[in-house]
Amino acid sequence: MTTPQLTLYNTLTRSKQAFTPLDANNVRMYVCGPTVYDFAHIGNARPVIVFDLLFRLLRHVYGADHVTYVRNITDVDDKINARALRDFPDLPLNDAIRRVTEKTEAQFLSDATALGALEPTVQPRATDNIAQMQELIGSLIQRSHAYNAAGEVLFDTTSMPDYGQLSGRNLEDNLAGARVAVEAHKKNPADFVLWKQSSDDEPGWDSPWGRGRPGWHIECSAMSERYLGQTFDIHGGGLDLIFPHHENEIAQSRCAHGTHAMANVWMHNGFLQVEGQKMSKSLGNFVTINDLLETGAMGGRAWIGDVLRLAMLMTHYREPIDFSVKRLEEAEAKLRDWQRAARGAELADGDAPDESVVRELADDLNFHRASVALDFIAKKANRDEGNARHCLAATLRFLGFGLDTLLTSDDGWEEPPHIANAIAERLAALDSRDFARADAIRNELAEQGIALMDYKDEAGQRRTRWEMKR
Numbered sequence: 001m002t003t004p005q006l007t008l009y010n011t012l013t014r015s016k017q018a019f020t021p022l023d024a025n026n027v028r029m030y031v032c033g034p035t036v037y038d039f040a041h042i043g044n045a046r047p048v049i050v051f052d053l054l055f056r057l058l059r060h061v062y063g064a065d066h067v068t069y070v071r072n073i074t075d076v077d078d079k080i081n082a083r084a085l086r087d088f089p090d091l092p093l094n095d096a097i098r099r100v101t102e103k104t105e106a107q108f109l110s111d112a113t114a115l116g117a118l119e120p121t122v123q124p125r126a127t128d129n130i131a132q133m134q135e136l137i138g139s140l141i142q143r144s145h146a147y148n149a150a151g152e153v154l155f156d157t158t159s160m161p162d163y164g165q166l167s168g169r170n171l172e173d174n175l176a177g178a179r180v181a182v183e184a185h186k187k188n189p190a191d192f193v194l195w196k197q198s199s200d201d202e203p204g205w206d207s208p209w210g211r212g213r214p215g216w217h218i219e220c221s222a223m224s225e226r227y228l229g230q231t232f233d234i235h236g237g238g239l240d241l242i243f244p245h246h247e248n249e250i251a252q253s254r255c256a257h258g259t260h261a262m263a264n265v266w267m268h269n270g271f272l273q274v275e276g277q278k279m280s281k282s283l284g285n286f287v288t289i290n291d292l293l294e295t296g297a298m299g300g301r302a303w304i305g306d307v308l309r310l311a312m313l314m315t316h317y318r319e320p321i322d323f324s325v326k327r328l329e330e331a332e333a334k335l336r337d338w339q340r341a342a343r344g345a346e347l348a349d350g351d352a353p354d355e356s357v358v359r360e361l362a363d364d365l366n367f368h369r370a371s372v373a374l375d376f377i378a379k380k381a382n383r384d385e386g387n388a389r390h391c392l393a394a395t396l397r398f399l400g401f402g403l404d405t406l407l408t409s410d411d412g413w414e415e416p417p418h419i420a421n422a423i424a425e426r427l428a429a430l431d432s433r434d435f436a437r438a439d440a441i442r443n444e445l446a447e448q449g450i451a452l453m454d455y456k457d458e459a460g461q462r463r464t465r466w467e468m469k470r
Contacts, residue, residue, distance in 0.1 A: 002355070003061055004362035008234070009318060011242065011266040012166055016364055019265065021233050027058050027067045028232035030224040030263065032241055033123070035074040036104040037083045039288040040111055042308075042323055043238070043272045043279060049309050049400075050269045050317040050365070051236045052117040056398060057361050060353070070227045071120040072220060073108075075101040075127050076213055081202060093201055111289040114305035116400035124223045126214070130205050132222035133214045136256050137194045145255040146194055150185035153195040153209050158188055160251050166266060167243035192248055194218050217248035224262070225253065235263035239270055270320045274298075299325040306405045307332045313367045334371070336406050338396055340465070341378035345393035345403070353398035354391050370399075382465050383455050419450060423464050426452070430462065 006019040021027040031051045034040050040048075051071075058067045080097055088096035113119075137153055140146035145159045157163050163171055171190060193215035198204030204211040224232065230253065237246065246266065253262040274285040291297035292308055311331035315321040354377055360369040374395065380388035393403055426441040442452055445466070453465045 004355075004359045006057070006061060006362045007364055008265055008267060009364050010264075011268050017265075019233075021062070022231065022264070024062055025066050027062050027234075028228040029055065029058070029067070029069050029234040029236065030220070030228055030232060031069070031071045031120075031235070032220060032237040032245070033071040033073050034104075034108050035077050035079060036101045036108060037077060037080040038104060039290050040104075040108045041279065041286060041288050042274070042292060044108075045111070045115060045289050045308065046269050046272055046312055046317075046321070047236065047238050048112050048117050049115055049312045051267075052112075052115075052400060053313065053361070053365060053367070054234075054236070054267075055118060055120070056400065057358070057365070060358060060398065061362075068122070068228060069120040070122045070124065070224065072223050073105055073123060073125045074216075074219060075105065075125050076203060076219075077216070094203060097203060107290060111293070114293055115289070116306060116309045116402070118400070122227050124227060126219045126223070129219070129222050129226060130214065132226050133218045134195075134205075134207050136218060136222050136225070136252065138208065139256040140194065140252065143255060143258070145251075147187065148209055149187075151197040151210060151212075152185070152193055154186060154191045155194055155248070155251060155255075156187060157190040157192075157251065160255055163190075163251055164247065166247050166250055169243060169247075192217060192244065194252070217245055218252055220245070221249050221252040221256070221262075224249075225257075230257040231259050231261050232263050234265045234267060236267045236269075239268045242268060269317045270315075273320065273322050275324050276322055299328060303328055303332075304405050306335055306401050309400060310335050314371070316368060317365055332406065335401065338374060338378050338392065338401070339403060339406055341381040342389055342393040342396055342403055345390045347390070347393055347397060347403075351390070351394040351397075353395040357395050357399075382453050419445070419466060423452070423466065427462060427464060 007016050008019045009016045029051070031047060034044055051069075055067065055069045058069075075097075080100055081093070084091075084093060084096035084100045088099055091099065109123075137146060140155065141148070141153065144156075146153055146155050148154075157171060171188075195207060195209050195212050195214060195218075197210055197212045202213070204213050224235070235246065235249075250262045253259070273279065274287060277283055277285055279285055279287065287297045289308070292303050293305060294302055296302050307328055308331075311323065311327045312321065314327065314331060314334075354373065356373045357370045357377075360366050360373055363369070374392070377388050377392045377395065380386070381392050396403060422441050422445055426438045429435070429437040429441065445452060450466050455463055455465065
């Protein structure tokens with residue numbers, strides 16, 4: 001088996017380039033995880049799925065023991081404080097915060113599993129890395145990249161000559177896009193908070209700069225360094241994080257360590273809309289992952305996690321995606337065809353995916369072309385050609401799809417009686433050479449979007465498979 005050359009689009013260079021890890025024995029990737037103040041929405045599902053696919057691909061190319069994937073949990077944030085005060089006003093703030101973060105973190109991890117995502121190598125929590133954050137801030141102050149003003153420690157953006165490379169913004173055009181407003185005590189409008197004061201009724205930690213809590217950006221710089229080193233291979237997240245979050249991560253990490261890069265490759269997935277509109281609570285189209293899995297928020301029914309996964313992957317990860325009931329239905333029909341074609345295959349742990357599918361994914365996660373290759377394998381499996389069924393099953397497993405999630409569900413799709421009866425009647429008509437009746441049955445099913453495929457089993461007996469056509 002030949003190892004494909006991975007090419008990935010790098011936001012930093014604005015080009016697609018061959019991927020060469022710093023150390024092929026330890027390929028390192030960091031992806032920004034959720035801020036656990038509320039259940040994750042379907043926009044949050046996209047980076048979970050996209051970078052899980054990349055994680056699987058890296059493991060396949062370099063070996064499962066040679067890839068480290070870190071996805072953080074942000075459990076200290078002003079939004080969390082506000083949610084805790086709203087939902088648990090009678091509890092002490094720290095207890096209320098714990099109640100909020102434990103519940104929402106558990107739900108996120110459950111949602112990620114339902115979406116077919118592997119567990120990352122490490123899932124650090126921000127509150128377990130306060131000491132690392134303080135050490136980074138101390139280094140920035142010592143190197144004259146940060147200053148203390150009005151009880152806050154701020155990063156001095158003018159101290160970094162090439163600040164803004166990732167987003168392509170000129171420093172003069174940057175406003176403080178972080179989670180604090182521009183204040184008079186800042187030297188420059190674009191300076192951002194590394195450490196801020198906490199009042200008595202806010203969570204805080206003792207520090208050389210007084211009792212306080214970290215700014216948003218310093219958290220990921222500290223956690224990525226702790227688990228991946230000062231410079232690593234890939235940093236991922238949503239397009240909305242390019243500025244200010246990722247830009248400021250780069251500034252903090254490079255200036256604290258004196259390095260030329262924080263990560264060599266920066267990857268960003270595109271935005272998501274719902275039924276052609278920006279998702280928002282005011283429009284009534286704000287949908288959580290749990291809503292789709294459990295409550296029938298779209299289309300009046302619950303959807304299986306594998307369907308959500310495929311619906312996300314059907315659009316290239318860098319392109320905007322319009323998430324709709326139609327898209328879910330298309331994904332469900334496609335997945336059902338693949339699962340049906342792979343039915344009955346028995347897999348062992350080391351069974352490898354199809355090389356043609358891996359080769360397409362190696363080109364900047366081109367899932368569309370990979371799915372075309374999957375369709376080709378499925379057609380061969382439906383004709384019982386060679387080991388196509390086994391190959392298809394191994395490839396679906398590699399991509400994170402279950403082999404029977406739809407076929408064993410209770411939605412009435414596994415051999416619906418009217419299709420099974422029609423196929424049996426048609427086979428009887430063919431056996432009696434009533435070809436007119438057989439053709440009529442085929443045409444009736446075709447009008448319902450059902451295609452029939454005849455083949456002969458190992459004993460030479462006529463058999464028929466069916467699939468839904470889009």
